[in-house]
Amino acid sequence: MRIIDRTRTAMLSTARRWAARLPPPVGQHLSPASLALHLSPVIPGECSANMEIATPDWSLLRQSIVEMVAERGAMPVQVFTVGRALDEGAFRIIRLAHRLDCPVVVWSDGTGLDSTSAAELVDVGCSAVAVTVASLDDDVQRAVVGNSVVEATDAIVALAAARADRGAPIRLHLALPWSAGVEPEVRGVIGWANQAGVDAVTILSPVRGGQVGPLEEWTEVLRDAGVENIGVESERYLRVLSNETGGQPGIPKASSPLRARLRPCPVVGTRIAIDAKGTVFSCPFHPPMGRMTDSILTVWQKDTSHRNAVQQCTRRCRHPTLALGPRLPGRWPIGF
Numbered sequence: 001m002r003i004i005d006r007t008r009t010a011m012l013s014t015a016r017r018w019a020a021r022l023p024p025p026v027g028q029h030l031s032p033a034s035l036a037l038h039l040s041p042v043i044p045g046e047c048s049a050n051m052e053i054a055t056p057d058w059s060l061l062r063q064s065i066v067e068m069v070a071e072r073g074a075m076p077v078q079v080f081t082v083g084r085a086l087d088e089g090a091f092r093i094i095r096l097a098h099r100l101d102c103p104v105v106v107w108s109d110g111t112g113l114d115s116t117s118a119a120e121l122v123d124v125g126c127s128a129v130a131v132t133v134a135s136l137d138d139d140v141q142r143a144v145v146g147n148s149v150v151e152a153t154d155a156i157v158a159l160a161a162a163r164a165d166r167g168a169p170i171r172l173h174l175a176l177p178w179s180a181g182v183e184p185e186v187r188g189v190i191g192w193a194n195q196a197g198v199d200a201v202t203i204l205s206p207v208r209g210g211q212v213g214p215l216e217e218w219t220e221v222l223r224d225a226g227v228e229n230i231g232v233e234s235e236r237y238l239r240v241l242s243n244e245t246g247g248q249p250g251i252p253k254a255s256s257p258l259r260a261r262l263r264p265c266p267v268v269g270t271r272i273a274i275d276a277k278g279t280v281f282s283c284p285f286h287p288p289m290g291r292m293t294d295s296i297l298t299v300w301q302k303d304t305s306h307r308n309a310v311q312q313c314t315r316r317c318r319h320p321t322l323a324l325g326p327r328l329p330g331r332w333p334i335g336f
């Protein structure tokens with residue numbers, strides 16, 4: 001029965017994601033395909049050093065999950081916790097989403113993820129975890145991700161051990177930011193991760209230009225190493241992004257493929273997000289929709305300014321947690 005429910009969730013989510021790519025008024029006015037909980041303000045692949053950590057309003061986050069599922073049915077839930085240790089409140093939220101049949105993906109950099117919390121993460125029903133590791137060199141890891149190599153690699157080892165211990169079907173991804181400076185150690189990171197038991201290695205394109213890793217021959221090297229999401233389109237995107245200064249997210253709309261130029265960014269139809277303080281948004285780079293007080297859907301339905309800003313956005317982003325949709329690149333477990 002659970003597999004049937006998960007398959008239905010996956011099909012609905014995919015249909016909404018594709019429909020969100022239709023021109024307005026259809027595309028931008030659909031129900032969101034996924035819910036994102038930003039416990040930490042950074043997007044995976046960005047550096048979390050010096051970020052401000054707010055204490056989450058757990059009751060609002062809980063309420064947003066319950067309301068979304070009651071009104072729109074089960075949907076994928078992403079939990080962003082890069083640079084922030086998972087605590088009891090986060091585990092309760094994940095358990096709640098899991099019990100409501102929402103597949104939950106946690107994006108972490110391994111901060112505070114030891115053997116005890118890894119076991120708890122598996123026990124509360126998380127479907128997949130992506131841990132960001134940029135390098136086996138501590139200086140590079142700190143500069144690109146913001147924590148230490150030991151923290152990140154120990155988290156992957158702890159998750160793999162907890163999964164094996166419990167025989168749980170949780171997927172484990174290594175998220176590799178393709179930022180300048182990661183290339184000398186990249187083969188070592190991928191080899192180590194495969195030995196540690198990750199299911200896939202996936203590339204995180206930098207959110208902004210000005211820091212993209214080298215591209216000559218490297219895309220071939222990464223493909224040969226089995227890294228996912230190095231298709232022709234992402235390669236082309238990275239090339240354009242590498243010429244950007246980094247002032248704005250993504251690449252200019254005019255430099256994106258024709259079909260992406262002709263439609264608005266699908267981010268509004270793709271995701272509804274709420275941060276630790278209860279601010280609701282779809283795109284993290286435009287002014288938000290507003291603060292959730294008692295209903296996340298009311299904020300969504302009343303919004304026009306955020307939606308207009310997205311419709312008129314002159315940029316195009318290609319990041320697995322944003323406009324590409326609520327998924328890790330590559331294969332999902334059953335039900336995604």
Ligand code: SF4
Binds near residue numbers: 265285286316322323
């Ligand atoms: S609206 Fe879309 S393309 Fe524009 S900044 Fe936001 S995510 Fe990027």
